[in-house]
Amino acid sequence: MITKIKSLGYFGIEPFLVDVEVDISKGLPAFNIVGLGDTAINESKERIRAGIRNSGYKSEPKKITVNLTPANVKKMGTHFDLPIAVGIMEGNKIINIKKNILENYLFMGEISLTGEIKRTQGIVNGAILAKEKGYKGIVIPYENLKEGSLIKRIEIIPVKNLKDTVKFLETGEYEKYKLPEEDESNKVEIDFYDVKGQEKAKRALEICAAGGHNLLMVGTPGSGKTMLAKRIMTILPPMSEEEKIEVTKLYSISGELDEKNPIINKRPFRSPHHTSSSVSIIGGGKNPSLGEISLADKGVLFLDEIVEFKKDVLEALREPLEEKKVSVTRASYKAVFPADLIFIGACNPCKCGYAFEPGDLCTCSSGEISRYMKKLSGPILDRIDLKIEIKRLSEDELIGNPPRETSSEIKKRVIKAREIQRKRFGYDKLNGSMTRNDIEKFCILNEECKNILKAAVKTLNLSARSFDRILKTARTISDLENSKNIEKIHILEALSYRMEDL
Structure with missing residues (x-):
C-alpha cells in the first residue's frame, strides 16, 4: 500500500510541491529514500525510526521505500522528517487517519530522537504555497508558530511532538496555542x-x-x-x-x-x-x-x-x-x-x-x-x-x-x-x-x-x-x-x- 503525503521543496526562495510517497512491503527489512534528497534527508532514517519508537508506537521491521516527487529536482532540508514519519505510521497501520486530512494539509517538521517536532526552515514559504495551491492548512512545528502565523486566511496546525501529530491526524483536533510574545529585553536604543x-x-x-x-x-x-x-x-x-x-x-x-x-x-x-x-x-x-x-x-x-x-x-x-x-x-x-x-x-x-x-x-x-x-x-x-x-x-x-x-x-x-x-x-x-x-x-x-x-x-x-x-x-x-x-x-x-x- 502506498501512502501519499504533501510537503514542499524550495529552489532558491521559490517553493514547489513535493509528494512524499511511502510504500511498505514485505521482504528483508530496509529503509530507502529516493528522489534526489540531500544528505540531511538521507540521514533522516534513524531519526524517524527512533522518534516513532520513543513516542510509544511499535512497528514491525519491513521494507520501506520513500519517493520524493518530482524525482528530477534536488531536495534539501530536514522538514521532510514529519511527512515521511506520517507515511510510515499510516502504512504500518499504527494510526487510523481521518478522511481527507492528508489531501488537505501540507506537512513540515524535523523529528528528534525523542519524537519531538523541532524548528525547521522555510515555514513562511510553505504557508504561502499551501494558500496559493488551495490547501486547507499546513502542519508545522510549534517553535515555528509565530513565523507561520504571518500568513493569514490559512489554517496553521502547530505540533510539539509526534503524539500531537497523531491526535490531529486521527481526530482533526489540535491545541490552540497562543502566539509567543515578542522579547523586548535585548533592544538597544540608539538615536x-x-x-x-x-x-x-x-x-x-x-x-x-x-x-x-x-x-x-x-x-x-x-x-x-x-x-x-x-x-x-x-x-x-x-x-x-x-x-x-x-x-x-x-x-x-x-x-x-x-x-x-x-x-x-x-x-x-x-x-x-x-x-x-x-x-x-x-x-x-x-x-x-x-x-x-x-x-x-x-x-x-x-x-x-x-x-x-x-x-x-x-x-x-x-x-x-x-x-x-x-x-x-x-x-x-x-x-x-x-x-x-x-x-x-x-x-x-x-x-x-x-x-x-x-x-x-x-x-x-x-x-x-x-x-x-x-x-x-x-x-x-x-x-x-x-x-x-x-x-x-x-x-x-x-x-x-x-x-x-x-x-x-x-x-x-x-x-x-x-x-x-x-x-x-x-x-x-x-x-x-x-x-x-x-x-x-x-x-x-x-x-x-x-x-x-x-x-x-x-x-x-x-x-x-x-x-x-x-x-x-x-x-x-x-x-x-x-x-x-x-x-x-x-x-x-x-x-x-x-x-x-x-
Whole structure:
C-alpha cells in the first residue's frame, strides 16, 4: 500500500510541491529514500525510526521505500522528517487517519530522537504555497508558530511532538496555542540625538532614508561613519505587513530565524566583514542560497571599510544596485533573489586615514591617495547617489552642546516624503528607483535649474547615470521640503553630495 503525503521543496526562495510517497512491503527489512534528497534527508532514517519508537508506537521491521516527487529536482532540508514519519505510521497501520486530512494539509517538521517536532526552515514559504495551491492548512512545528502565523486566511496546525501529530491526524483536533510574545529585553536604543555635529552627514542619511538612495561616506578614522550608518535604521518608516512577510520569507528559507526572532518586523541592517567572499555577499553557490545583499532586502546593506573588500565582490554589486535584484546563473540553475535596499559604504580617504585633516597628520603621497581610492571603480561610484566627506569634530563641537534633532523628528519628515512619493507613483516606489521615463515626467526643471546642470555636466564630467541620480536626489530633497517643483536650491544641494574628486 502506498501512502501519499504533501510537503514542499524550495529552489532558491521559490517553493514547489513535493509528494512524499511511502510504500511498505514485505521482504528483508530496509529503509530507502529516493528522489534526489540531500544528505540531511538521507540521514533522516534513524531519526524517524527512533522518534516513532520513543513516542510509544511499535512497528514491525519491513521494507520501506520513500519517493520524493518530482524525482528530477534536488531536495534539501530536514522538514521532510514529519511527512515521511506520517507515511510510515499510516502504512504500518499504527494510526487510523481521518478522511481527507492528508489531501488537505501540507506537512513540515524535523523529528528528534525523542519524537519531538523541532524548528525547521522555510515555514513562511510553505504557508504561502499551501494558500496559493488551495490547501486547507499546513502542519508545522510549534517553535515555528509565530513565523507561520504571518500568513493569514490559512489554517496553521502547530505540533510539539509526534503524539500531537497523531491526535490531529486521527481526530482533526489540535491545541490552540497562543502566539509567543515578542522579547523586548535585548533592544538597544540608539538615536541621532547622540551624534554631535556632522550635520551634512545627518542630512545625507535623511535624504537616503526618504528616497531610497545609496550613500558613500569617506572620512577620517573616528569621525563617526559607522555610528551614523547604524542610526539610519532609527529614521526608516516601519515595515508594512507585506514587507514583513517578504523579508521573513527570506530569513526563514536561509535558516536565520530562531525562538528569540521568529519573524522579521524591523528593517534588516546587514554589515558583513570585508573578508567576505563574493558568494556570501551576492548569493549562489552549489545550491542557490541567499547572500547578504538579499538578506538586506527592504533594509540597509552597510559595507564598512569598503575599499578593503575584494575587487570581484565590489564589481558584483553593479547589477543588484541598479536592478534591485540578483540574478545568479550557474551551469545547473538560474535563480533570481530580491535586493531592494539602501546601500551605504564607508571608508578612509587614504591608507593612513588622515588626508582630510589639516597639518601634517597624513603621511600618504598624492599618488598613494589616488591609488587607494581607485579601488572603487567608476561604475560602482556611478551607482551611488550621494558621496560626502566626513572630518573629525573640532574642539568646540566636541565640548559644546548645540541643539540636536532626535531620530523621531527626522523620521516624521522621512515618512511624509515617502507618502508624497506613494501618491506620485500610485504604489510603494521611491525616487531612488525612478526610471528614465519617471525622471522625464516628475523631474521637470525651469531654465535656471537647466543652466546649473549644464555647467555641472561640463565641470564634473558627469555620466548619463550620474546626471539621472542628481535629478533623483533633487526630487527627494524637494519632497522633504514639501515642494511641488524642483527648485534651484534643491539642485545645488544635490550637486553638493557628488564629491567627484574621488
